[in-house]
Amino acid sequence: TQLLEQSPQFLSIQEGENLTVYCNSSSVFSSLQWYRQEPGEGPVLLVTVVTGGEVKKLKRLTFQFGDARKDSSLHITAAQPGDTGLYLCAGASEDSGYALNFGKGTSLLVTP
Amino acid sequence: GAVVSQHPSRVICKSGTSVKIECRSLDFQATTMFWYRQFPKQSLMLMATSNEGSKATYEQGVEKDKFLINHASLTLSTLTVTSAHPEDSSFYICSASEGASYEQYFGPGTRLTVT
Numbered sequence: 001t002q003l004l005e006q007s008p009q010f011l012s013i014q015e016g017e018n019l020t021v022y023c024n025s026s027s028v029f030s031s032l033q034w035y036r037q038e039p040g041e042g043p044v045l046l047v048t049v050v051t052g053g054e055v056k057k058l059k060r061l062t063f064q065f066g067d068a069r070k071d072s073s074l075h076i077t078a079a080q081p082g083d084t085g086l087y088l089c090a091g092a093s094e095d096s097g098y099a100l101n102f103g104k105g106t107s108l109l110v111t112p
Numbered sequence: 113g114a115v116v117s118q119h120p121s122r123v124i125c126k127s128g129t130s131v132k133i134e135c136r137s138l139d140f141q142a143t144t145m146f147w148y149r150q151f152p153k154q155s156l157m158l159m160a161t162s163n164e165g166s167k168a169t170y171e172q173g174v175e176k177d178k179f180l181i182n183h184a185s186l187t188l189s190t191l192t193v194t195s196a197h198p199e200d201s202s203f204y205i206c207s208a209s210e211g212a213s214y215e216q217y218f219g220p221g222t223r224l225t226v227t
Binding site for chain 2: 030031033035040041042043044045048050088090092097098099100101102103104105107
């Protein structure tokens with residue numbers, strides 16, 4: 001099993017602040033995905049990164065895949081209460097049959 | 113976009129009974145489906161991977177005789193929790209992918225409570 005360490009585990013910030021969530025592993029992944037999950041619902045895919053050094057932007061969210069494809073980060077600019085949720089990173093490789101290994105998640109609370 | 117449904121969304125059953133959970137891909141053919149389990153305030157734990165027409169591959173520590181998985185068609189996979197016990201109470205989530213793809217689309221989850 002390829003372990004993914006996600007940090008911080010919990011984050012409580014005020015509206016308008018910026019934040020970064022990190023996802024690190026000692027293993028190389030063919031791809032890495034970021035998901036957001038609301039309580040009582042399934043995860044929703046935000047982005048997939050596959051190329052080392054790749055940067056993708058989704059409105060106020062910026063995702064980066066490390067050059068060695070072992071780590072990734074999610075940066076949110078000017079957080080809003082609607083960003084509140086559990087953010088999960090997940091890595092996959094052909095060796096794992098495309099099965100995802102999930103990090104433990106970052107629980108984000110954005111207060112008005 | 114790719115839509116995956118699960119049924120039921122919530123189920124309460126008595127200890128010793130069996131419960132079946134369905135996972136359907138609504139607008140694409142799911143070559144592979146995955147079943148996860150999630151405890152409160154924790155991440156998703158992969159239970160098994162199933163490919164259409166093949167036996168499921170179970171993760172270490174997951175009892176295949178207790179968690180029966182069937183993937184009989186490209187749009188439907190089922191998870192049956194046999195002889196359920198209170199410790200099986202959890203949030204069960206399925207996901208599906210099309211072809212050899214890293215992207216998985218998740219169902220809304222099924223909350224199982226065993227009394």
